[in-house]
Amino acid sequence: MAIITYPNEFCKQEAWELVLSAGYSPIAIFTSKKFGNGKLGLPSGKANSIKEQIQQLEADFIFVDDRIKASQAYELSKFFGGIKVIDRNKLILDIFENRAATAEAKLQVKLAELTYEIPRVKDMVKIRRQGEQTGMFGYGAYEADKYVRSLRRQMHEISRKLDEFKTRKAIQMKKRQEGDFFLVSLAGYTGAGKTTIFNLMSNQTKPITGKYFTTLTTTLRMINGIDGAYISDTVGFIERLPHYMIDSFKSTLEEITYSDLVFLVSDYSLPEDEFYRKYRASINVLKELGVPLSRVTVVLNKVDKRKETYKFQDNEISNWLEISAKKDYNTQSLKSSIINSMKLVENKPL
Ligand SMILES: Nc1nc2c(ncn2[C@@H]2O[C@H](COP(=O)(O)OP(=O)(O)OP(=O)(O)O)[C@@H](O)[C@H]2O)c(=O)[nH]1
Ligand SMILES: [Mg+2]
Numbered sequence: 001m002a003i004i005t006y007p008n009e010f011c012k013q014e015a016w017e018l019v020l021s022a023g024y025s026p027i028a029i030f031t032s033k034k035f036g037n038g039k040l041g042l043p044s045g046k047a048n049s050i051k052e053q054i055q056q057l058e059a060d061f062i063f064v065d066d067r068i069k070a071s072q073a074y075e076l077s078k079f080f081g082g083i084k085v086i087d088r089n090k091l092i093l094d095i096f097e098n099r100a101a102t103a104e105a106k107l108q109v110k111l112a113e114l115t116y117e118i119p120r121v122k123d124m125v126k127i128r129r130q131g132e133q134t135g136m137f138g139y140g141a142y143e144a145d146k147y148v149r150s151l152r153r154q155m156h157e158i159s160r161k162l163d164e165f166k167t168r169k170a171i172q173m174k175k176r177q178e179g180d181f182f183l184v185s186l187a188g189y190t191g192a193g194k195t196t197i198f199n200l201m202s203n204q205t206k207p208i209t210g211k212y213f214t215t216l217t218t219t220l221r222m223i224n225g226i227d228g229a230y231i232s233d234t235v236g237f238i239e240r241l242p243h244y245m246i247d248s249f250k251s252t253l254e255e256i257t258y259s260d261l262v263f264l265v266s267d268y269s270l271p272e273d274e275f276y277r278k279y280r281a282s283i284n285v286l287k288e289l290g291v292p293l294s295r296v297t298v299v300l301n302k303v304d305k306r307k308e309t310y311k312f313q314d315n316e317i318s319n320w321l322e323i324s325a326k327k328d329y330n331t332q333s334l335k336s337s338i339i340n341s342m343k344l345v346e347n348k349p350l
Contacts, residue, residue: 002028002062035065075127099214196301213238239277298319304329
């Protein structure tokens with residue numbers, strides 16, 4: 001698969017990892033400063049220069065690392081001689097679809113896929129009206145309307161089923177609150193080390209692969225050695241995650257909203273700009289979910305691998321700690337932090 005992404009190192013590396021995580025073999029990377037404009041979704045000079053090289057490489061897929069319209073993907077594919085083109089949202093959806101193991105996760109992914117699909121069907125109708133023979137995409141306006149209606153019906157049905165999961169979770173949550181349970185959530189960018197910490201604190205053996213989005217479903221376990229405290233491992237965040245995907249995964253992510261304490265896990269071995277880019281993206285998701293930052297403790301993980309000297313700084317955050325989950329270094333501080341916040345909650349006047 002050939003990749004087209006933005007020219008900076010962060011995007012190049014992340015795009016490469018995403019392609020690997022989706023199970024494809026990346027063979028070349030091209031860059032463009034602009035996406036989503038014009039007929040091809042790429043500047044035409046850029047598209048021309050990529051075309052020549054792609055033909056030599058015999059690439060079978062192109063991954064465009066941003067959102068492009070269905071009509072642009074279609075035009076681009078035609079322009080490149082029939083190679084399949086997928087955009088960032090679609091690639092992330094494919095990874096999620098491969099990883100979804102539980103009934104709830106499968107429904108969440110399906111809902112996100114349907115939300116992705118609807119504007120694309122409408123877009124293809126437009127291009128068909130312009131006289132294009134779009135093959136498989138060839139919906140006439142009438143069929144398209146019918147198809148969109150059936151997609152909407154499916155979405156409605158899935159949302160209803162997901163609501164049932166939500167109700168069940170809300171009941172569990174209420175029981176937990178009544179039972180005075182203390183809930184800690186692990187949140188953060190994909191690959192930051194959440195599951196490694198989760199396994200360590202709860203004696204579990206959930207899979208850790210080093211690939212993006214290894215964890216899709218929330219798991220809740222008791223924390224070793226702290227009575228009444230539970231820890232929850234959640235799905236990872238990523239930059240430029242479309243809003244509808246956060247919406248589809250809301251019931252999974254809601255665990256974070258209900259938590260007494262959120263560990264925002266960050267990979268502190270990354271270079272400064274990459275660290276902050278991922279950190280900011282994660283903080284923004286927490287804000288979007290309505291998590292008060294006073295409940296957030298930043299866990300600066302992977303210090304064993306760290307070659308950098310910058311110091312973490314965020315005026316909105318007053319608690320952070322440095323650990324290595326893999327080497328079990330300073331992980332006792334996670335427990336101290338939990339015990340301290342448990343005391344604070346206990347002493348809070350009603
Ligand atoms: N060097 C080093 N590697 C670590 C540390 N903690 C985790 N890792 C590695 O980082 C990679 C990702 O770890 P995970 O625990 O799966 O990360 P995650 O945040 O759960 O990732 P997602 O489930 O994709 O969101 C794995 O290869 C881990 O072995 C650490 O303290 N030091
Ligand atoms: Mg994980």
